[in-house]
Amino acid sequence: MPTPDRTSLADIVAAARQILESEGLPGLTMQAVAQRVGVRAPSLYKRVRNRDDLIRLVTEATVHDLGEQLTVAGSGDPGRDLAELAHAFRAFAHAQPAGYHLIFTSGPADTRPSLDILTRATAPALRLAAELAGPEHALSAARMFTAWANGFISMELAGAFNLGGDLDEAFAFGIDRLTAALTTLDPPRPSFDTGRTPGTTPPRHGRQPRPAE
Amino acid sequence: MPTPDRTSLADIVAAARQILESEGLPGLTMQAVAQRVGVRAPSLYKRVRNRDDLIRLVTEATVHDLGEQLTVAGSGDPGRDLAELAHAFRAFAHAQPAGYHLIFTSGPADTRPSLDILTRATAPALRLAAELAGPEHALSAARMFTAWANGFISMELAGAFNLGGDLDEAFAFGIDRLTAALTTLDPPRPSFDTGRTPGTTPPRHGRQPRPAE
DNA sequence: ACCTGAACACCGTTCAAGT
DNA sequence: ACCTGAACACCGTTCAAGT
Numbered sequence: 001m002p003t004p005d006r007t008s009l010a011d012i013v014a015a016a017r018q019i020l021e022s023e024g025l026p027g028l029t030m031q032a033v034a035q036r037v038g039v040r041a042p043s044l045y046k047r048v049r050n051r052d053d054l055i056r057l058v059t060e061a062t063v064h065d066l067g068e069q070l071t072v073a074g075s076g077d078p079g080r081d082l083a084e085l086a087h088a089f090r091a092f093a094h095a096q097p098a099g100y101h102l103i104f105t106s107g108p109a110d111t112r113p114s115l116d117i118l119t120r121a122t123a124p125a126l127r128l129a130a131e132l133a134g135p136e137h138a139l140s141a142a143r144m145f146t147a148w149a150n151g152f153i154s155m156e157l158a159g160a161f162n163l164g165g166d167l168d169e170a171f172a173f174g175i176d177r178l179t180a181a182l183t184t185l186d187p188p189r190p191s192f193d194t195g196r197t198p199g200t201t202p203p204r205h206g207r208q209p210r211p212a213e
Numbered sequence: 214m215p216t217p218d219r220t221s222l223a224d225i226v227a228a229a230r231q232i233l234e235s236e237g238l239p240g241l242t243m244q245a246v247a248q249r250v251g252v253r254a255p256s257l258y259k260r261v262r263n264r265d266d267l268i269r270l271v272t273e274a275t276v277h278d279l280g281e282q283l284t285v286a287g288s289g290d291p292g293r294d295l296a297e298l299a300h301a302f303r304a305f306a307h308a309q310p311a312g313y314h315l316i317f318t319s320g321p322a323d324t325r326p327s328l329d330i331l332t333r334a335t336a337p338a339l340r341l342a343a344e345l346a347g348p349e350h351a352l353s354a355a356r357m358f359t360a361w362a363n364g365f366i367s368m369e370l371a372g373a374f375n376l377g378g379d380l381d382e383a384f385a386f387g388i389d390r391l392t393a394a395l396t397t398l399d400p401p402r403p404s405f406d407t408g409r410t411p412g413t414t415p416p417r418h419g420r421q422p423r424p425a426e
Numbered sequence: 427a428c429c430t431g432a433a434c435a436c437c438g439t440t441c442a443a444g445t
Numbered sequence: 446a447c448c449t450g451a452a453c454a455c456c457g458t459t460c461a462a463g464t
Contacts, residue, residue: 003445003447026321030438042439043448051438097319106314106371108239115375126376139378140386143365147387148357151364155356158319162328163339165352173353174360181394216428216464243457255458256429264457 007037009047009057016058020098028055052110055102060113062099066092067121078131079179085124086149086175093153101157104150122146133182141182148174220250222260222270229271233311241268265323268315273326275312279305280334291344292392298337299362299388306366314370317363335359346395354395361387 015036020028030051034041048054069092072084093100103113122142129142152174155161161170228249233241243264247254261267282305285297306313316326335355342355365387368374374383 005447024321029436031436039447040449041437042441042450045439046447101319104367104371104373105318106310106367108237112372118373118375137386139376140383141390143368143374143383144361144387144390147364147368148361149364150368151360151362152356154317154319154367155360155363158317159325160317160331161356162331163352170353170356173350174357177354177357177394181390218428242455244455252428253430254456255431255460258458259428 007039007043007047011037012044012047012054013057013061016054017061017096017099020058020102021096024098025055025102028058030054050110052108055107055111056113058099059102059111060117062096063103063113063117063121065096066100066103067117067123070121070124072124072128078128079183082128082132082145082179082182083175085128086145086171089149090153090171093157097157101154104154129182132179137182144182145178148178220252220256220260224250225257225260225267226270226274229267230274230309230312233271233315234309237311238268238315241271243267263323265321268320268324269326271312272315272324273330275309276316276326276330276334278309279313279316280330280336283334283337285337285341291341292396295341295345295358295392295395296388298341299358299384302362303366303384306370310370314367317367342395345392350395357395358391361391 012033016028016033019032019036023032028051030041030044033054034044044054048057066089069088070085072081072088075081075084102111103118125146126138126142129145130138133141152171156167161167225246229241229246232245232249236245241264243254243257246267247257257267261270279302282301283298285294285301288294288297315324316331338359339351339355342358343351346354365384369380374380
């Protein structure tokens with residue numbers, strides 16, 4: 001005779017995410033999760049293959065939330081949008097540092113999120129990169145932006161910036177220089193030049209596109 | 214009566230580094246290290262406080278090696294030197310991915326390397342950033358470079374670049390755009406303009422420095 | 427002074443036995 | 446159909462007892 005379920009996969013993942021943020025990955029034990037959802041550890045294996053599987057589910061849920069956070073307005077000014085995207089990225093990482101770290105860290109294959117969920121989360125960056133740098137350089141430009149933003153945030157969270165100075169300033173500096181570097185690639189395309197607020201992005205130089213090497 | 218030591222701290226750290234690369238961090242157990250150096254696990258605690266301490270020693274040894282790998286020549290052309298630095302960075306990460314990952318990952322405080330050893334390893338980047346972007350922006354420029362390089366390499370190692378395309382090309386693109394972005398900050402300073410190979414760095418535009426925001 | 431076996435607490439995971 | 450206690454293998458760590 002079936003009795004009503006005492007927990008659910010959603011409960012388990014939610015509990016795991018809370019434990020991850022408060023106790024870190026080593027504290028994310030099956031027993032801790034079980035206790036929080038009100039069952040014994042063996043019961044978790046009805047919903048989850050093993051601990052690595054649970055870590056993957058936590059990572060994917062976090063990627064999904066990140067993707068939602070990164071859906072920027074589309075103001076018509078790609079430079080401003082890129083800055084907004086960068087700040088949203090960083091704010092998310094500050095809000096759930098352990099979950100963020102899980103997304104971009106390498107680990108056992110079973111813990112890695114599926115590719116298409118990652119792709120969906122980075123779509124806004126790709127779209128903005130195409131607007132800024134032109135379709136030809138969109139992929140490389142998006143990778144440059146994502147690498148920089150993720151690298152900055154990871155090092156910030158890891159405490160790897162140890163020379164003092166203002167990190168907010170360094171972050172703003174990066175956004176500014178990155179926007180300039182990606183914007184100068186192609187001559188102005190008028191269709192994206194409407195609605196720009198003066199002074200928010202550096203002027204375009206109209207240089208010839210450089211070979212991608 | 215003292216008997217001759219059957220192992221040493223250097224042996225232990227070396228064994229741990231090999232295990233880390235072949236088995237990953239979860240495989241780096243005290244028992245595995247002990248077996249490799251030819252003692253029993255409890256003996257390790259004569260040389261090492263605990264596992265976190267061993268992980269820290271492994272990380273610091275790796276940082277030290279990275280720092281040595283990053284001592285670039287100083288060709289007189291900061292743009293070329295920056296490219297060389299970036300490639301050395303990436304080559305090191307490819308050669309020992311698990312050790313590299315340990316450096317820039319956040320983890321329990323006891324596993325983190327000392328600040329001054331990290332500072333020493335990043336000194337070349339800071340010096341080149343000063344040459345390229347001028348002393349005023351040296352710190353922010355170095356952070357931008359390091360963030361980008363580390364972010365790119367971390368994502369590459371984590372398999373987070375999943376849209377296909379040529380990663381070597383994306384890396385070269387990043388170096389090129391980064392050099393351009395950092396070089397355009399200040400008007401030409403003649404003392405650093407000697408010995409440049411034409412075409413290896415983008416032309417300077419002589420724009421006024423922008424406020425750092 | 428270093429090394430070891432034994433012991434303890436803890437963890438992931440399986441499984442037969444409960445409801 | 447879900448849940449549990451018991452069990453097993455494994456791990457980090459301590460410590461008294463060996464040499």
